[in-house]
Amino acid sequence: MERNNISSNELLNKLDSLLQKNDYIGAKNHLLYWLAQYKNSGDMRNTLLTTNELIGLCRKLGEKDDTISYVKSALNLIEEMNIEDNTGAATTYINCATAYKAFGKAEDSIPLFERAKEIYEKNLSPEDYRFGGLFNNMALALVDLKRFNEADELYKKALQVVGNIKNNEPEQAITHLNMATAAESRYGIEEAHGIIENHLKKAMELLDTGKERMDGNYAFVCEKCAPSFGYYGYFHYENELSERARRIYEGS
DSSP states (O other): OOOSOOOHHHHHHHHHHHHHTTOHHHHHHHHHHHHHHHHHHTOHHHHHHHHHHHHHHHHHTTOHHHHHHHHHHHHHHHHHHTOTTSHHHHHHHHHHHHHHHHTTOHHHHHHHHHHHHHHHHHHSOTTOTHHHHHHHHHHHHHHHTTOHHHHHHHHHHHHHHHHTSTTOHHHHHHHHHHHHHHHHHHHOTTTTHHHHHHHHHHHHHHHHHTTTOOOHHHHHHHHHHHHHHHHTTOHHHHHHHHHHHHHHHHHO
């Protein structure tokens, strides 16, 4: 029989083990069980944590209705907990905004990104790694809204932030691939060909810097980036990245 409550670390460790096995049903059931437990015990901090994890998981599974429902729950929890101005709330705002963007609600995402940006600027160093994720995700939403100049500025800021962090080449590669996609959306694939090629080559150089790495994050990035290279005709490199990810997962 499971205990009435577990710590956040235990919750996340179990979640990670399920996700590493691609057991998404088990992962969701795990989160739903502990969400109910935390709610019943009045543990609002871990209720918010679990709700955030459900937002990310349901977004990944393409479950729009569940995702939006958990977004609303998370935003309500922030108000109930009276933590609207702290960095933890900012992280939730970004998570919620990213979920909105994923399901075609980019316009709704921008105020949440702006709120998170305001909180980060008040509480964090400009070099803090969290700005990288914020700028990248907000730029993706701005591209959807065809606000290309603003998106380009944020991508450049994201590169500055992630470029100052040791061994952060995979995140820089993701930003370059995002910039390639933005250029295609802005100019069309033929007119943007040169820009796209430039970003693809930079992304390849960055990913190849860590090609002997065996950590899960690098595997995840390789798996995430592979289809982008295939889309632009780099089929050999797409297969190479997929093979790198497979090798790491099988060795873990």
